[in-house]
Amino acid sequence: MPRTSVVESPGCPPLRALATDVLGLIKVVEARANPAGVAKVVETWGTPDASRAVLAASLADRVVDPVLAVARNNGVVELLNPLNGDTLAAVNAAGPAPTDSAEDPLATLHLFRRHVPDSSMLGTFLTCTEKGKAFVKSVAKENAASDLAVGPSSSWHVCNSGKVEFSSVDADESYVMFGGKGIELNLWDITSCSKIWSAKSPRGNSLQIFTRPWFTAGTFLCKDDHRKIVACTNNHQVRLYDTASQRRPVISVDFRESPIKAVAKDPNGHTVYVGTGRGDLASFDMRTGKLLGCFVGKCSGSIRSIVRHPELPLIASCGLDSYLRIWDTNTRQLLSAVFLKQHLTAVVIDSHFSTEELETKSTQVDALVEAEAEIRKERKEKKNRSSKVDEGTELVDHDDSAVETYTPKRKKSGDKSKGTKKKSKKQQVA
Amino acid sequence: MKEKPDPVLPSQIKNKEKRSEMHAKLKREKKAQKRKLARERDQAAKLSADLGEQPPEKQVPRTIENTREPDETVCRPDDEELFAGNDADEFSAVLKQQIAPKVLITTCRFNSGRGPAFIEELMQVIPNSHYVKRGTYELKKIVEYANNRGFTSLVVVHTNRREPDALLIINLPDGPTAHFKLSKLVLRKDIKNHGNPTSHKPELVLNNFTTRLGHRIGRMIQSIFPQDPNFRGRRVVTFHNQRDYIFFRHHRYIFETKENKIASKDKKAKTSESKNQSEKQVICRLQECGPRFTLKLITLQHGTFDTKSGEYEWVHKPDMDTSRRRFFLSLSSNCRGITPHCSCLLLSMQELIIAGPMFFEVAIATSGAMTAAAAPGHRIPEVNASHYGFHPLSLLHYYHVSWVDDGIVCVLLIAAESSV
Numbered sequence: 023m024p025r026t027s028v029v030e031s032p033g034c035p036p037l038r039a040l041a042t043d044v045l046g047l048i049k050v051v052e053a054r055a056n057p058a059g060v061a062k063v064v065e066t067w068g069t070p071d072a073s074r075a076v077l078a079a080s081l082a083d084r085v086v087d088p089v090l091a092v093a094r095n096n097g098v099v100e101l102l103n104p105l106n107g108d109t110l111a112a113v114n115a116a117g118p119a120p121t122d123s124a125e126d127p128l129a130t131l132h133l134f135r136r137h138v139p140d141s142s143m144l145g146t147f148l149t150c151t152e153k154g155k156a157f158v159k160s161v162a163k164e165n166a167a168s169d170l171a172v173g174p175s176s177s178w179h180v181c182n183s184g185k186v187e188f189s190s191v192d193a194d195e196s197y198v199m200f201g202g203k204g205i206e207l208n209l210w211d212i213t214s215c216s217k218i219w220s221a222k223s224p225r226g227n228s229l230q231i232f233t234r235p236w237f238t239a240g241t242f243l244c245k246d247d248h249r250k251i252v253a254c255t256n257n258h259q260v261r262l263y264d265t266a267s268q269r270r271p272v273i274s275v276d277f278r279e280s281p282i283k284a285v286a287k288d289p290n291g292h293t294v295y296v297g298t299g300r301g302d303l304a305s306f307d308m309r310t311g312k313l314l315g316c317f318v319g320k321c322s323g324s325i326r327s328i329v330r331h332p333e334l335p336l337i338a339s340c341g342l343d344s345y346l347r348i349w350d351t352n353t354r355q356l357l358s359a360v361f362l363k364q365h366l367t368a369v370v371i372d373s374h375f376s377t378e379e380l381e382t383k384s385t386q387v388d389a390l391v392e393a394e395a396e397i398r399k400e401r402k403e404k405k406n407r408s409s410k411v412d413e414g415t416e417l418v419d420h421d422d423s424a425v426e427t428y429t430p431k432r433k434k435s436g437d438k439s440k441g442t443k444k445k446s447k448k449q450q451v452a
Numbered sequence: 453m454k455e456k457p458d459p460v461l462p463s464q465i466k467n468k469e470k471r472s473e474m475h476a477k478l479k480r481e482k483k484a485q486k487r488k489l490a491r492e493r494d495q496a497a498k499l500s501a502d503l504g505e506q507p508p509e510k511q512v513p514r515t516i517e518n519t520r521e522p523d524e525t526v527c528r529p530d531d532e533e534l535f536a537g538n539d540a541d542e543f544s545a546v547l548k549q550q551i552a553p554k555v556l557i558t559t560c561r562f563n564s565g566r567g568p569a570f571i572e573e574l575m576q577v578i579p580n581s582h583y584v585k586r587g588t589y590e591l592k593k594i595v596e597y598a599n600n601r602g603f604t605s606l607v608v609v610h611t612n613r614r615e616p617d618a619l620l621i622i623n624l625p626d627g628p629t630a631h632f633k634l635s636k637l638v639l640r641k642d643i644k645n646h647g648n649p650t651s652h653k654p655e656l657v658l659n660n661f662t663t664r665l666g667h668r669i670g671r672m673i674q675s676i677f678p679q680d681p682n683f684r685g686r687r688v689v690t691f692h693n694q695r696d697y698i699f700f701r702h703h704r705y706i707f708e709t710k711e712n713k714i715a716s717k718d719k720k721a722k723t724s725e726s727k728n729q730s731e732k733q734v735i736c737r738l739q740e741c742g743p744r745f746t747l748k749l750i751t752l753q754h755g756t757f758d759t760k761s762g763e764y765e766w767v768h769k770p771d772m773d774t775s776r777r778r779f780f781l782s783l784s785s786n787c788r789g790i791t792p793h794c795s796c797l798l799l800s801m802q803e804l805i806i807a808g809p810m811f812f813e814v815a816i817a818t819s820g821a822m823t824a825a826a827a828p829g830h831r832i833p834e835v836n837a838s839h840y841g842f843h844p845l846s847l848l849h850y851y852h853v854s855w856v857d858d859g860i861v862c863v864l865l866i867a868a869e870s871s872v
Contacts, residue, residue, distance in 0.1 A: 045536060045537060047533070070532075070533055070537065070540070072540030236761070256761045280764075281761045281762075283763065299761070299763040301764065319771075322764075322766050322767050322768075322769060322772065323763075323764060324754065324764050342763060342765045343765065343766060344664065363533050363534070363664065365754075
């Protein structure tokens with residue numbers, strides 16, 4: 023008699039994740055409290071077009087004005103509203119000529135999370151091409167339609183040869199590291215655009231055989247310390263570097279036999295999650311370099327991206343097997359798997375998603391929305407006070423947007439709000 | 453003793469005679485019980501028939517096919533994303549006939565035993581294929597070599613102990629790479645009454661590649677063969693997927709108007725005879741012209757062959773084998789999604805054709821409208837057919853046939869010989 027019973031997954035808590043794929047689509051996956059524990063695709067943004075394949079994505083995960091940035095295959099970085107998918111701006115990041123993007127596509131992208139106090143800026147992002155040209159660009163709100171980027175921008179060369187495969191920015195967003203095929207791990211100061219540290223490859227083995235550096239993924243280990251770096255190699259090693267002490271790795275651990283393709287840190291400051299090219303997902307304790315355990319469950323394709331939820335103990339992983347999987351980090355159990363049809367490239371989690379919003383959405387109680395907006399306003403004010411910028415008009419503008427984004431009929435009101443915003447701006451100009 | 457709450461199992465009795473006695477007794481009881489239940493069911497059915505009521509529901513045996521694990525990755529014909537994905541994938545240039553397929557066949561380093569003979573036959577199956585000696589080159593070098601010479605696919609036959617045991621298909625220039633286990637190889641000379649294939653471009657039948665992974669594998673196989681078959685050649689190559697095993701067959705067929713010739717041996721011919729006793733009959737006969745083998749997918753790698761730093765789209769892992777009702781290439785044999793079809797079954801106008809006992813059958817009525825399709829014993833609610841065109845050279849009509857099968861629309865392109 024075959025086994026007919028199935029191990030029931032406990033289901034995942036309310037959650038919102040956005041996954042990008044090779045056809046340039048962005049899919050919104052939500053798990054809600056009502057049919058508990060089932061994650062579903064709720065929205066798909068964009069039209070399928072292979073030339074606009076998403077290579078990297080980054081989310082500025084804020085309560086007010088969240089922005090999603092995606093780097094496309096044609097060298098364009100698009101800034102989107104992660105709540106309704108409206109394109110806020112599209113900037114040609116790689117270069118003025120369209121041939122540049124074909125030869126030298128974007129490899130990495132990071133959207134800065136720190137909120138610029140004056141709201142004329144939409145966001146600042148850091149991107150790097152495969153050949154090592156790194157850019158920092160700011161996008162202003164006014165030129166949402168045009169292709170030009172204004173504001174502080176800088177660019178530098180990370181390397182002369184090799185292929186950049188990843189970059190990672192620390193929690194304070196003042197340092198960035200790069201690594202790749204033929205590129206040693208190196209750490210840069212973003213404000214001064216200078217290299218402050220680079221790794222040295224480990225000594226050759228007993229036969230004096232030296233392996234070329236090939237880093238495939240990396241992250242800063244702790245939130246408040248930019249000196250501890252976890253980097254993973256194509257040679258299936260997980261390495262811990264301490265930039266304060268030495269240039270060679272402090273700890274180096276082998277994991278299975280296929281290249282490690284993705285890594286994510288845990289907020290507890292010592293655990294990392296790694297995913298390999300054969301679909302193995304595991305967690306490591308980097309204090310000791312010990313394998314904590316593997317995440318098992320029918321994961322059959324290369325893992326391209328892992329994200330840890332900032333508050334809840336869960337991670338999301340996606341990759342070439344077209345599934346977005348959500349795992350519990352404590353029990354290492356699969357909570358939910360969603361089939362998204364295409365090869366996925368990146369996943370981000372919107373941590374400010376709550377079921378309250380949905381309830382208001384369904385019941386359409388304005389009072390609740392307003393109350394929520396009030397709370398948000400208060401929070402906002404606190405923030406502003408801390409940054410010591412208090413302009414009445416600006417604040418009003420902000421509150422406006424905050425309310426609008428959380429009103430039940432987002433899209434329609436959004437259209438309206440655009441009009442009102444423009445008007446108010448015109449008035450200001452006048 | 454009689455009122456024991458927990459009866460003693462026969463296996464707990466140590467005395468063999470007693471044990472076997474007990475066992476026999478239990479078995480008898482069980483059998484009697486079963487017979488009694490069956491009789492009751494029969495009587496209930498008879499009673500309801502007498503009273504003119506609804507007969508009680510018949511028990512359906514549980515089979516692997518009807519207890520399969522559900523799979524959400526099945527390709528549906530209304531899925532626009534699937535088609536957009538197809539247009540963007542690596543095979544679309546070949547499948548849209550922008551490039552003619554050109555195949556390089558090579559071996560592992562030591563090739564002997566049945567390997568060379570198998571390759572010789574494989575080269576007759578695949579048109580525009582070229583054999584290149586492996587020598588001591590690395591596979592990555594060969595991929596480079598093939599790329600420079602404009603090949604679209606690379607097939608590597610791996611031999612172990614003088615027996616071909618693996619097949620590697622690499623789509624060029626940028627992947628994917630499929631690694632198959634090859635088993636049950638029968639060469640042409642070992643097939644009874646085999647035919648010799650002509651050099652026409654063959655037609656291709658791909659059955660049951662319905663999941664997303666299956667669809668990709670199907671398209672990969674399809675891209676090895678030319679997309680404009682010579683229907684004149686009446687040569688058909690079949691890749692039939694059943695429970696994740698892909699069966700390869702290679703046939704020639706012929707339409708005959710004679711009544712009972714050598715075809716009387718044929719089971720199908722008999723059935724068709726019994727069906728319509730009209731004098732003028734068109735019978736389709738098949739002749740296998742080898743080789744015959746079975747493939748099983750082990751890995752599908754993204755990009756060309758690279759074991760060290762390759763990313764895999766799909767790897768068969770042991771923890772996937774926890775259920776015998778889980779399959780990765782097809783949903784179920786009688787519930788079809790859309791499979792990539794090149795040109796499908798060839799049918800005579802008035803006849804029923806069955807391409808081998810396990811392949812599905814399609815029947816066409818004299819008027820040209822389709823009446824029934826698919827596997828025996830499987831009822832299809834509705835079949836639509838539309839005339840596709842007329843091939844000027846081969847006296848063939850093309851029909852586009854679609855039917856709804858468990859909520860899935862199946863589409864088939866059929867070539868039929870024009871009626872006299």
